[in-house]
Amino acid sequence: MSKHSHYRDRKMFLKKAEQFKKFQERISVQFQNEKLLYQAFTHSSYVNEHRKKPYEDNERLEFLGDAVLELTISQFLYAKYPAMSEGDLTKLRAAIVCEPSLVSLAHELSFGELVLLGKGEEMTGGRKRPALLADVFEAFIGALYLDQGLDSVVDFLKAYVFPKIDDGAFSHVMDFKSQLQEFVQRDGRGILEYRILQEKGPAHNREFEANVSLKGEVLGVGSGRSKKEAEQHAAQEALEKLQKHHMKQ
Template sequence: MIDQELVDLLKERYQIVFKNSNLLQAALTHSSYANEHRELHLSDYERLEFLGDAVLELNVSEYIYKKFAQLSEGQLTKLRADIVCTASFSEFSREVGFPKYIRLGNGEEKAGARNRDTLLEDVFEAFNGALYLDQGNEAVVKFLRQTVYNHIDAGEFSDENDFKTELQEELQSQGDVVIDYLVIGESTIEDNLSFTVQLIVNGTRLTTGTGHSKKAAEQQAAHRQLLKLRLDK
């Protein structure tokens, strides 16, 4: 039932072989697929996502607690929030290559759910929940070293200002706004992936930002717009 390609990918790239392949299968099964195939009595990923969410929260907390002995509780909390969020987890999900293997119902497939950040976040959490149940936390830590901790070590997350939130608060203080970040460029130079996004407020294209993740690019675009707003005052 599980795509052999995914089984091979996990084994080759992460040295992960599930003992109970039902857990892996459930982690990649959206409820819409389980509902469309009731006769198969499939489990979807929702309960695993519940568990995986807490598995990730603890492991990320422990990693940054130990790595950044100089950070205060407040700084650690900000840093964790920057790592444990939809934008990051959906990126990790893409990086591992999960999107292709998610089992979706027809309706959700047509609605573009396969590339929806919240769904990709769910799958990343569910996978970690499944791995935790199948092989314990040490296996999770090993997997996170290759998928999350390496990004933390690379300094991609911040315990400081969240420019997107700051910008949103500033713009909303003047009334309702619709804020969007549109990916307008993506390039790979010698294995270094880079994104360019554009900030769009109420349909008007404003600043752009570039970074190694969409999130970093969005932060840069938001930061630039904040600086412009302050200069204009």
């Protein structure tokens, strides 16, 4: 290796080291074994161009992270939605761990800036390639699990993933009306009644408000761009209210 390339590599390494330091500070995670952190962001193209150095790519960590992510998300959903069927739980989990969702999270956390890429992959826009970013997110989860265990992974997801589920980011794949119906029928409480309360706005931008009641008691109110969406949001509010009450008993 020439002195020039050695200097260039060292300069790049110091820059990356500073980036990883700031990254850990930003997400409030401090790796005990930073080699795992570096590996999570090392693409196979980088390893192929640095064969004389002991670099490892992130593919094995990605394999592990995929399994850890499915487990932790499954555990969260199982506890959060006691009335949800196995099929709906599977559908919701798939929406959370699918490539577009992981890419969105990777962008939010600026993962792309940290990835170590080979020159060819860099030139063809690999740093912004969705599949690559999703893989890096899974590899990071795998690295965090190996470094600090499952509790730290859950803490990380509590900060960056679970709030999105709570805020309804994946509600488009959830059928709250069916869940509410199952919850009510299970306890033999009676028949649910949905009612459209009002419509407002011009025809091209109409908004509906609906409520759902049981034996005359309003359980939830919701709004949406269609009657169906408004009823779903009303059912979601009712379901969350009933589940909280059920857990306190």
